[in-house]
Amino acid sequence: MSCGLHIHALSWSPEQRRRHEEAHLLRDITLDAARGEFVGLIGPNGSGKTSLLRCAFRFSKPLAGSVALDQNDVWGAAPRWAAQRIAVLLQELPDDFGLTVEQIARMGRTPHKHLLDGDTAEDAAIVAAALRDVDMWHARERAFATLSGGEKQRTLLARALAQQPSVLMLDEPTNHLDLRHQIDLLTLVKRQKLTTLATIHDLNLAAAFCDRLYVIASGAIVAHGTPEQVLSAAMLRDVFEVEAIVDRHPVSSRPRITLIHPI
Ligand SMILES: Nc1ncnc2c1ncn2[C@@H]1O[C@H](COP(=O)(O)OP(=O)(O)OP(=O)(O)O)[C@@H](O)[C@H]1O
Ligand SMILES: [Mg+2]
Numbered sequence: 001m002s003c004g005l006h007i008h009a010l011s012w013s014p015e016q017r018r019r020h021e022e023a024h025l026l027r028d029i030t031l032d033a034a035r036g037e038f039v040g041l042i043g044p045n046g047s048g049k050t051s052l053l054r055c056a057f058r059f060s061k062p063l064a065g066s067v068a069l070d071q072n073d074v075w076g077a078a079p080r081w082a083a084q085r086i087a088v089l090l091q092e093l094p095d096d097f098g099l100t101v102e103q104i105a106r107m108g109r110t111p112h113k114h115l116l117d118g119d120t121a122e123d124a125a126i127v128a129a130a131l132r133d134v135d136m137w138h139a140r141e142r143a144f145a146t147l148s149g150g151e152k153q154r155t156l157l158a159r160a161l162a163q164q165p166s167v168l169m170l171d172e173p174t175n176h177l178d179l180r181h182q183i184d185l186l187t188l189v190k191r192q193k194l195t196t197l198a199t200i201h202d203l204n205l206a207a208a209f210c211d212r213l214y215v216i217a218s219g220a221i222v223a224h225g226t227p228e229q230v231l232s233a234a235m236l237r238d239v240f241e242v243e244a245i246v247d248r249h250p251v252s253s254r255p256r257i258t259l260i261h262p263i
Pocket of ligand 2: 050051171238
């Protein structure tokens with residue numbers, strides 16, 4: 001097995017569903033992201049994207065199958081090992097922490113420290129670089145609670161980058177962002193050259209930024225490959241229940257999706 005993220009034959013269900021012995025919510029999921037690869041996970045609402053990320057970032061324990069990061073079993077490793085290597089940007093913004101922007105970004109260093117360790121000059125430099133990267137350095141003293149949705153999202157990305165993870169897991173990272181900041185954020189993430197697994201609802205953004213895509217429907221992977229291979233009118237009809245035209249973006253020549261109407 002090579003470096004990167006490897007999810008193999010993973011199944012998972014919430015407690016309630018297990019009790020009723022229904023089919024698993026996530027079924028036999030196999031997904032790979034090679035080191036440095038930007039992989040997108042796309043699928044309709046409720047298809048299991050967030051649930052799969054939770055299994056991968058060591059929040060929901062899979063009932064079967066495995067998650068490996070750089071050839072180590074994520075669920076067999078110590079929680080601290082995983083916390084140092086997996087950075088997560090969640091779909092829902094957390095509640096007010098009562099902290100400043102800089103304090104939030106500094107939290108990214110926590111998994112690398114012991115209980116009584118103070119911040120070193122190196123920590124401060126890493127945090128400053130992350131805040132500059134997301135264009136929030138000027139606002140470092142602002143209270144997180146007073147930020148706009150987009151500014152919060154960028155601050156949380158700074159926290160993830162300050163963690164210097166091996167893999168970045170992003171759940172709808174462009175939520176709350178205007179057009180310019182959607183592109184800025186994904187460009188910034190891509191520039192890190194980190195192994196990245198991101199759920200993205202905007203399929204044109206997914207086509208523009210992802211090296212490969214996995215399509216999930218009702219808890220199972222139904223297609224995967226390059227955006228060109230995956231984003232077809234037939235897939236959009238079957239999985240997303242929309243009639244769409246797929247052609248090429250005139251500048252990037254990546255697939256371009258134009259919605260016509262729901263089916
Ligand atoms: N802990 C849980 N208990 C009960 N149901 C759950 C639990 N976690 C997820 N589900 C259900 O599983 C399904 C998949 O949820 P999930 O959040 O993974 O979807 P998603 O693909 O991320 O959707 P969205 O695009 O809306 O974010 C949903 O129907 C959800 O209600
Ligand atoms: Mg979700």
